[in-house]
Amino acid sequence: xxxxxxxxxxxxxxxxxxxxxxxxxxxxxxxxxxxxxxxxxxxxxxxxxxxxxxxxxxxxxxxxxxx
Amino acid sequence: xxxxxxxxxxxxxxxxxxxxxxxxxxxxxxxxxxxxxxxxxxxxxxxxxxxxxxxxxxxxxxxxxxxxxxxxxxxxxxxxxxxxxxxxxxxxxxxxxxxxxxxxxxxxxxxxxxxxxxxxxxxxxxxxxxxxxxxxxxxxxxxxxxxxxxxxxxxxxxxxxxxxxxxxxxxxxxxxxxxxxxxxxxxxxxxxxxxxxxxxxxxxxxxxxxxxxxxxxxxxxxxxxxxxxxxxxxxxxxxxxxxxxxxxxxxxxxxxxxxxxxxxxxxxxxxxxxxxxxxxxxxxxxxxxxxxxxxxxxxxxxxxxxxxxxxxxxxxxxxxxxxxxxxxxxxxxxxxxxxxxxxxxxxxxxxxxxxxxxxxxxxxxxxxxxxxxxxxxxxxxxxxxxxxxxxxxxxxxxxxxxxxxxxxxxxxxxxxxxxxxxxxxxxxxxxxxxxxxxxxxxxxxxxxxxxxxxxxxxxxxxxxxxxxxxxxxxxxxxxxxxxxxxxxxxxxxxxxxxxxxxxxxxxxxxxxxxxxxxxxxxxxxxxxxxxxxxxxxxxxxxxxxxxxxxxxxxxxxxxxxxxxxxxxxxxxxxxxxxxxxxxxxxxxxxxxxxxxxxxxxxxxxxxxxxxxxxxxxxxxxxxxxxxxxxxxxxxxxxxxxxxxxxxxxxxxxxxxxxxxxxxxxxxxxxxxxxxxxxxxxxxxx
Numbered sequence: 001x002x003x004x005x006x007x008x009x010x011x012x013x014x015x016x017x018x019x020x021x022x023x024x025x026x027x028x029x030x031x032x033x034x035x036x037x038x039x040x041x042x043x044x045x046x047x048x049x050x051x052x053x054x055x056x057x058x059x060x061x062x063x064x065x066x067x
Numbered sequence: 068x069x070x071x072x073x074x075x076x077x078x079x080x081x082x083x084x085x086x087x088x089x090x091x092x093x094x095x096x097x098x099x100x101x102x103x104x105x106x107x108x109x110x111x112x113x114x115x116x117x118x119x120x121x122x123x124x125x126x127x128x129x130x131x132x133x134x135x136x137x138x139x140x141x142x143x144x145x146x147x148x149x150x151x152x153x154x155x156x157x158x159x160x161x162x163x164x165x166x167x168x169x170x171x172x173x174x175x176x177x178x179x180x181x182x183x184x185x186x187x188x189x190x191x192x193x194x195x196x197x198x199x200x201x202x203x204x205x206x207x208x209x210x211x212x213x214x215x216x217x218x219x220x221x222x223x224x225x226x227x228x229x230x231x232x233x234x235x236x237x238x239x240x241x242x243x244x245x246x247x248x249x250x251x252x253x254x255x256x257x258x259x260x261x262x263x264x265x266x267x268x269x270x271x272x273x274x275x276x277x278x279x280x281x282x283x284x285x286x287x288x289x290x291x292x293x294x295x296x297x298x299x300x301x302x303x304x305x306x307x308x309x310x311x312x313x314x315x316x317x318x319x320x321x322x323x324x325x326x327x328x329x330x331x332x333x334x335x336x337x338x339x340x341x342x343x344x345x346x347x348x349x350x351x352x353x354x355x356x357x358x359x360x361x362x363x364x365x366x367x368x369x370x371x372x373x374x375x376x377x378x379x380x381x382x383x384x385x386x387x388x389x390x391x392x393x394x395x396x397x398x399x400x401x402x403x404x405x406x407x408x409x410x411x412x413x414x415x416x417x418x419x420x421x422x423x424x425x426x427x428x429x430x431x432x433x434x435x436x437x438x439x440x441x442x443x444x445x446x447x448x449x450x451x452x453x454x455x456x457x458x459x460x461x462x463x464x465x466x467x468x469x470x471x472x473x474x475x476x477x478x479x480x481x482x483x484x485x486x487x488x489x490x491x492x493x494x495x496x497x498x499x500x501x502x503x504x505x506x507x508x509x510x511x512x513x514x515x516x517x518x519x520x521x522x523x524x525x526x527x528x529x530x531x532x533x534x535x536x537x538x539x540x541x542x543x544x545x546x547x548x549x550x551x552x553x554x555x556x557x558x559x560x561x562x563x564x565x566x567x568x569x570x571x572x573x574x575x576x577x578x579x580x581x582x583x584x585x586x587x588x589x590x591x592x593x594x595x596x597x598x599x600x601x602x603x604x605x606x607x608x609x610x611x612x613x614x615x616x617x618x619x620x621x622x623x624x625x626x627x628x629x630x631x632x633x634x635x636x637x638x639x640x641x642x643x644x645x646x647x648x649x650x651x652x653x654x655x656x657x658x659x660x661x662x663x664x665x666x667x668x669x670x671x672x673x674x675x676x677x678x679x680x681x682x683x684x685x686x687x688x689x690x691x692x693x694x695x696x697x698x699x700x701x702x703x704x705x706x707x708x709x710x711x712x713x714x715x716x717x718x719x720x721x722x723x724x725x726x727x728x729x730x731x732x733x734x735x736x737x738x739x740x741x742x743x744x745x746x747x748x749x750x751x752x
Contacts, residue, residue: 019352021416029144047283055339056347
């Protein structure tokens with residue numbers, strides 16, 4: 001049961017973070033390790049900063065929200 | 068057998084929805100319970116989702132579960148990440164649901180609850196959700212391209228640039244209107260002003276904390292932030308009763324305008340992690356929480372609607388905004404029914420995260436339906452307050468006077484009985500000195516929310532707390548939108564100007580950035596200032612312009628979808644997008660032409676300019692202008708607004724011209740001519 005609760009908690013945390021556009025770090029790490037094992041993996045802090053920059057205006061400048 | 072049972076259950080739901088809608092539409096004279104509206108809309112939305120969106124998914128677009136989406140193909144764990152559909156629903160919904168579904172219906176309540184409710188229900192099912200869904204689909208099949216890029220690819224370079232220009236125009240107007248709403252809500256309100264100002268140091272603290280002390284802990288810092296916000300609301304209450312401090316935090320509309328313009332410029336230049344991101348987190352969580360609380364409150368309370376189903380203002384003489392039901396009702400309610408801005412979002416980050424294109428139905432169509440539910444809640448909240456209070460709050464002083472006695476008299480004269488004591492009583496209840504001249508939807512909604520939540524969770528002085536909580540939550544996400552929007556506007560401006568002066572396109576150049584930011588802020592700042600000093604009431608003029616521009620963009624998005632459907636040789640289904648596009652074109656064109664050429668100076672911009680110009684030449688000062696300088700203002704504003712209306716017409720008809728040209732050429736060709744990325748199956752599936 002605690003396994004289930006733990007998974008639900010993780011899932012809700014993911015959902016809450018995606019509300020503000022922060023993707024899942026573990027997914028990123030897994031992706032890097034399986035697809036690009038030779039490349040360095042960003043730390044959580046760097047990942048967080050990079051994603052924050054990207055959301056609000058790192059070049060493409062697409063509006064992120066409606067009226 | 069189970070299929071038959073399932074079909075029967077859906078039929079029963081449809082009948083329930085139709086019955087409830089019948090009660091809402093046909094009951095006159097006696098007040099009805101808000102739950103009829105809630106049940107009608109919920110049932111109809113569920114049925115529409117089950118049948119119409121499925122039809123679009125399977126017959127029209129022929130979505131393929133085996134097809135790999137850009138998230139799968141370009142997976143980088145950062146921008147392109149196949150995301151769980153429920154998590155993505157939340158992300159998309161948080162992006163589309165802003166102030167729009169809350170303000171539009173509140174303003175539309177001027178005509179009674181019925182017209183707005185019917186437009187919300189019909190509009191979202193047939194136009195809004197269709198737009199969101201289809202734009203998401205076609206963007207996903209084009210490697211998550213943006214709307215402007217798709218118009219360029221499918222229709223040509225010139226319409227692409229025109230569409231981008233249209234997007235930029237809307238951006239500027241939205242920013243001005245949102246800022247105006249904040250100004251109207253906070254003018255002469257020390258409590259509100261203090262609480263909103265307090266969000267800046269709170270956000271900075273959160274930003275620094277997340278950057279240096281405990282990097283990346285969103286949940287933790289958001290909780291701390293919310294606690295600090297609640298404390299600031301409480302402190303604001305204490306300040307508003309203190310004679311000295313309440314004076315310090317009382318500002319006029321013009322002062323707040325300058326503060327907002329300055330803030331807009333500074334905030335858009337600062338790094339995102341300092342103020343914008345923390346504020347975004349706070350506003351998103353607060354927004355979702357408050358909407359949920361409002362929905363639960365309405366269901367628990369089952370309040371009665373006090374606003375009548377129809378008021379006399381469907382003829383166009385309304386105080387809050389001028390214009391007859393057609394076309395202006397459809398312009399006033401955008402978000403919640405159909406909003407062009409959503410097309411930008413549906414071709415923004417969401418298509419990069421979509422794991423399977425069949426999920427676009429849930430996220431695109433479903434997400435918009437959910438936003439429409441929020442709009443329905445806002446309509447209910449506005450309709451449960453006394454109509455006399457509603458009109459007192461939203462009518463400009465130029466029409467009803469500036470003190471409670473004359474306002475009460477004017478409003479009662481219209482048939483909405485209210486006494487000056489009642490008006491003062493509401494003001495006291497919410498902890499303000501006055502509720503007059505607080506147009507813009509946000510204060511009205513705040514009163515409605517406060518009354519509902521206060522009845523569900525009663526307590527002394529809690530109504531004032533809830534009112535300021537509601538004002539804070541609206542101001543918070545409006546200011547976030549202003550900040551984020553100015554940045555986005557800056558990129559758009561750099562993009563557009565870069566066509567003529569390539570050096571400006573470089574986003575790494577500090578000079579170009581500051582120039583573009585200043586340009587963007589100057590544009591919305593000018594419209595905002597104009598709206599605030601406009602003696603005829605800024606919301607009165609600016610909201611219809613915003614509505615027209617928004618529906619214009621929706622028309623463009625639906626025209627793009629129609630062209631794509633023809634190019635895909637799905638042309639027998641093109642009516643799915645063509646009918647709503649046609650409707651939107653009629654509405655925006657009629658509205659623009661009326662706003663330009665109507666001989667009534669209260670409606671038509673050119674007539675207004677002429678009336679005041681003639682008076683100015685004769686050296687007269689016409690009320691409500693107070694001196695010759697204000698006369699100039701009125702004339703200048705009227706010409707600016709007329710110019711904007713002309714621009715919209717030009718934009719929408721150019722795109723129509725290209726859409727017809729490209730569509731006709733594609734219609735007669737046998738093969739597909741659309742620019743979809745080729746089919747690739749999901750690897751390893």
